[in-house]
Amino acid sequence: MLRIGHGYDVHRFVKGRRFILGGVEIDYEYGLLGHSDADVLLHAICDAILGALGLGDIGKHFPDTDSAYAGIDSRELLRNVITKMEAVHYRLGNLDCTIICQKPKLAPYIAKMVDLVASDCKVASGMINIKATTSEELGFTGRGEGIAAHAVVLLQRDERKSAAKRAAIIS
């Protein structure tokens, strides 16, 4: 059984915040604003996985009204989502992401992001693809006011785990 999910997120650039993207800290004059560390890429990935599972969205699981998530490292949120995915016997097949960002240049950071996301999702790096594009100076991303990210994920039911669970119930 396969399930597909899509996630989309936006965060605004502001002065005085760290710029964390895909778990990587990027040296830039602006950072992203949010209740958490505002890692827009990891939020889109969490939403894609939750969406594939029919489990709602990131705000439902980690409300921005809950102080427990203030300033939280979004890798913790992603790992929590992966735990939920495993609890219902799914594993990640592959993940493809697009970051829409006029500036700065992200290419030097992409390989590190891929490695961190792969590690948190418990898959080989070859299953994770992360791309960046500008929006040709158009719209809010083009004006450098913020970043948008999309993620599309394919999940596979872990038949071994569900068979083992069935066997345990029968015996």
Ligand SMILES: Nc1ccn([C@@H]2O[C@H](COP(=O)(O)O)[C@@H](O)[C@H]2O)c(=O)n1
């Ligand atoms: N923030 C960004 C945006 C883009 N890139 C890389 O540049 C390539 C060309 O971007 P276009 O928007 O002109 O298509 C793109 O394919 C990325 O490899 C980047 O590193 N950082």
Ligand SMILES: C[C@@]1(CO)OP(=O)(O)OP(=O)(O)OC[C@H]1O
């Ligand atoms: C990640 C959470 C955590 O409280 O807060 P934000 O950093 O504001 O990010 P957003 O993408 O608006 O998702 C909502 C929240 O789940």
